[in-house]
Amino acid sequence: MNFDKAINRINTHSDKWDMMEENYGVDPTKGTPMWVADMDFEPPIEVNNALSLMAKQGVYGYYGNDKSYREAIVGWMGRRHNWDVDPDHIFSTHGLVNGTALCVQSFTNVGDSIVLFTPVYHAFSRVINAADRKVIECELEINNGRYEMNFDKYDSQMDGSAKMVILCSPHNPGGRIWSIAELKQVAAFAEKHNLILISDEIHHDITFGSKHTVMQNAAPEISERLVMMTAATKTFNIAGCHTGNIIIVDNKLRAKFAKTMKATGTSPNSFGLYMAEAAYKYGDKWVDELCEYLDGNRKILDDTIAKIPGVKSMELEATYLSWVDFSGTGMCKADYIDRVQKQAQIASSHGDTFGTGGETFLRFNFATQREVLSKAMERLQKAFNDLQ
Helix, strand or coil: CCCCCCCCCCCCCCHHHHCHHHHHCCCCCCCEEECCCCCCCCCCHHHHHHHHHHHHHCCCCCCCCCHHHHHHHHHHHHHHHCCCCCHHHEEEECHHHHHHHHHHHHHCCCCCEEEEEECCCHHHHHHHHHCCCEEEEEECEEECCEEECCHHHHHHHCCCCEEEEEEECCCCCCCCCCCHHHHHHHHHHHHHCCCEEEEECCCCCCECCCCCCCHHHHCHHHHHHEEEEECCHHHHCCHHHCCEEEECCCHHHHHHHHHHHHHHCCCCCHHHHHHHHHHHHHCHHHHHHHHHHHHHHHHHHHHHHHCCCCCEECCCCECCEEEEECHHHCCCHHHHHHHHHHHCCEEEEEHHHHCCCCCCEEEEECCCCHHHHHHHHHHHHHHCHHHC
């Protein structure tokens, strides 16, 4: 795969490119979008071939007989994650934000609280608040430059109102791959406080050397309260197909979730299922090459950040999202954001949207062509020249 291939995404209804001027004041013809978490790469050729076959057939009706789609998921999880998935345990949702919303509706009631380990993916809190539930923010601690959990502190925050905890594994935005010991601590925390545990593992295929362990394998003893969320969308850059996997081992939890699916009228998107099946069946080599390419991009970004006094990127073990702390510059938020957006012409995600602990950070998506990234990093370094 040629990840250096230039692809013009301007005026293609790309949220990442076509909305950054409205949201960040960055002209897409002059700047670089490093905010929305999709990549500027074509997916495996087999994904496009699957769509071509649909177009050739020419009829776009309801999708039925999803056996081969489920088998593709089972095969991928077995090969890549040593995870034995029962195909009957899989639900298809319109992406994992939708999957999160369905979990909130299935397993909690209005007024209940849901625990988040912040800073964390901003869509979680948005969905929770919109559903008239409350967020309990259990703030992650930075030790030796990376995020860790403090369960003694988190235990003291529990007031009996929490019914669910959502874990982002690997972590977005910090890029942590949680160890098996840490995953077992999360599982014990959920059991201690009688919480349903939602493990969002959408980034589990994009890793750099460290091994990701799925929660179902790390803590099978809590299957009666565990919901797994995975997707091909981030891995293969097909987020627009809005297709996610909710995998539930426990019969009672699965029945509750199935009832919500029926109540909301949720059914699969045929385009998404065709694309995800092709990606899972044929995408192994593509993902291996992608991770190698992204690792090179990661190093370019880290090297640039290291040259700017007072700015530090968190060591990344997974995802293509770099979490960069500007607190050491002594600048106020408005000042460093002004330099990034107006001078460097880069649109990056503002850290405070990820919750408590993210206030001094910006998140940079480096999943783009190396030439594009290198030019953006040159502009970023120049924007902070007076500090060097």
